[in-house]
Amino acid sequence: MGSGKSTVGKKLAARLQYDFVDLDKTIELIAGKSITAIFDEEGESYFRSKETEVLRSLDGRKNLVVSTGGGTPCHSENMQWMNENGITVYLEMHPGSIYHRIGKHKKERPLIRHLGDVELMEFIINELDKRKIVYRKANLVMKGESLKTEELEQQLLLLMKK
Numbered sequence: 001m002g003s004g005k006s007t008v009g010k011k012l013a014a015r016l017q018y019d020f021v022d023l024d025k026t027i028e029l030i031a032g033k034s035i036t037a038i039f040d041e042e043g044e045s046y047f048r049s050k051e052t053e054v055l056r057s058l059d060g061r062k063n064l065v066v067s068t069g070g071g072t073p074c075h076s077e078n079m080q081w082m083n084e085n086g087i088t089v090y091l092e093m094h095p096g097s098i099y100h101r102i103g104k105h106k107k108e109r110p111l112i113r114h115l116g117d118v119e120l121m122e123f124i125i126n127e128l129d130k131r132k133i134v135y136r137k138a139n140l141v142m143k144g145e146s147l148k149t150e151e152l153e154q155q156l157l158l159l160m161k162k
Contacts, residue, residue, distance in 0.1 A: 001070040001109065001127075002102035003091040003144045009067035011149040012156075018063040023072060027054050035069075039110035052076040059085060070127075071111075074134045083139060087159050089152065090135040091144035095124045 006022050013020035024035055027050055031038055038047050051072055058066060066086075073079035073088075082088045099121050106112045112120055135141075140155055 001112075001124075002098045003070070003093050004101075004147065005067040005070075005091060008091065008147060008149060008152065009065045012152055013065035015149060015153050016063070016065065016156075018065050019061075021058065021064060021066045023051065023055060023066060023068045027051060030054065036108065036110045036113070044110075048075045052078060056081065070131070073137075074131050079134050079137050083137065087140065087156060088138040089140045089142060089156070090138035091147060092135070092141055093144035095121065095128055097145050098124050098128075 009022070010020050012018075027038070027047075028034055031050070033041075035047065038050070048071070051069065052075065055066075055068065055072060055078060058064065064086075068078075068082075073082065079088065102109065102112065102124075103117070103120060106115065106120060112123060115123055139159060140152075142152055142155070
């Protein structure tokens with residue numbers, strides 16, 4: 001959450017001349033409602049099942065950059081599936097950097113919208129601690145704060161040649 005997946009993903013897709021898919025936006029289009037509304041009306045487990053369903057519907061598509069939600073890799077063996085079906089990238093960031101990026105927009109994010117400032121920072125630290133084990137299984141780990149799309153593209157092209 002807040003690492004720049006969508007922003008970097010769009011730029012990377014343009015550089016590679018690939019299609020770009022934002023998984024959350026795709027889920028919203030299919031459902032006809034926002035992620036927040038899905039969480040409110042159906043619950044997180046329903047959302048996670050839809051998320052996995054939409055992710056796996058991309059199977060077999062080529063020349064595609066996909067931006068997932070922050071929780072996607074941590075559910076339903078999604079990280080393993082993504083590693084088997086493409087190249088995964090973890091945009092690693094310091095909790096303070098994430099806090100500054102998402103704090104102003106927390107009302108749009110169902111998992112954090114009710115948190116105060118201190119609770120938000122605690123949430124970020126706790127979630128990163130839990131998720132880091134899965135995130136670090138990515139094929140490529142890049143520092144998010146100083147990331148240049150050109151660097152990411154070069155690293156990906158090297159991995160593609162292997």
